[in-house]
Structure formats: C-alpha cells, structure tokens
Amino acid sequence: AQRVTQPEKLLSVFKGAPVELKCNYSYSGSPELFWYVQYSRQRLQLLLRHISRESIKGFTADLNKGETSFHLKKPFAQEEDSAMYYCALMYNFNKFYFGSGTKLNVKP
Amino acid sequence: DVKVTQSSRYLVKRTGEKVFLECVQDMDHENMFWYRQDPGLGLRLIYFSYDVKMKEKGDIPEGYSVSREKKERFSLILESASTNQTSMYLCASSPAGTDYEQYFGPGTRLTVT
Known part of the structure; x- marks a missing residue:
C-alpha cells in the first residue's frame, strides 16, 4: 500500500536559516511526488513536482529512490514561507x- | 485563471441530516476530487471522479456518496451526518493527461452537532 510520512508536525526556524521539510514515501510502483503549500487563509496550491525538477520560491526537492525520500529544502528561509x-x-x-x-514557522 | 468554487464556506448540520456539498470548476477538467482535511491527519481522499457519472472510492468513502451529472459539478453527499464527519472538506479538480496539478477550492468547514 502507498504511504507518505511527514515526521515533523511543526518546524520552527529563524529567518535566513536553512530549512528542510522531510517526506518519506512507500510505494511499489514508480513514484510521482509533489509538494503542496497552504498559506494562512489561502487555498492549497501546488508548490513543485519532482518530474519538473524546478525551483519555486527558492524551494527545491530531490527524489531519492534509494532512501524513498522527497525532502523539501530552502537555503534561506523567509517569513513569508x-x-x-x-x-x-x-x-x-x-x-x-x-x-x-508540516507547519513551517519562520521567526523574524 | 482556474477557479474551483464550493457552495458553502461554513455549514452547521444536525446528526442524522442529509448533507450536500457542492463543487464547481470552470476549467473543463476531467478529474474531480473530494478530500477531508483534519489536523494531524492531513488530506484524505474520499472519492474521485474521472468523468461524468464515473467515480472511484478513495481511502475513506464510508458514510459518503458522490454525484457527477455534469462535467463541471461534483457533489459530496453525507446520507446521515454524524459528529465524526465534522471536518474541513476540500474539493479539487485536475485535467486529464500528464498535467497532474490539482486545483483546490476554498474548503467547506462542516460542523455536525
């Protein structure tokens, strides 16, 4: 059965610090993975997908099939993240x- | 601009009532979805429709049914609402093919008392 695990419910970092949101998956087929984001009082929206290999708002995510992970990273967090x-x-x-x-809280 | 609308932002119903949640999308998308969003559980797929009158069960279909009579409209029905169905309900749509991006509605917060 497919499964997605995000081990952290809450992640707090200071502005300018690096951030990594963890995601591990379990799936017997070839995975298609995505990150979605929901800002306060806004709709859920697509942030990025692994097949496009793009950076959106400074975020990147690499699919690691060996570790079955798709962690989201940004080198310098901003409050608007x-x-x-x-x-x-x-x-x-x-x-x-x-x-x-995972709720990301970027502190000033 | 893709738009997915949901009939109500907030809804309060009594236990045992029949509840209809409506979702409309204006982008001619083939696929439509209903999720419920609960703290600590994330989004869980209730039902999925890939065409008019076609539907598939998601992970938690018990207590729910759906209807898709027109391409742009996907309804979620709670036949007899129960308190454990108090939740935020999100509708989404996506095109057929290889663009898998889902476009979400604003959500309906349903409270069953």
Missing part, C-alpha cells in the same frame, strides 16, 4: 495520497 506544507504521492493514475503535513 510560513505555511502548512504537504507532501503528496500520486498512485493509480491521478489519485493522490497526502502526508499529514
């Missing part, structure tokens, strides 16, 4: 399994 972050795994063609989420 404070939000709820969800890692998601696509399975069975267009069905998604979301992790439990």
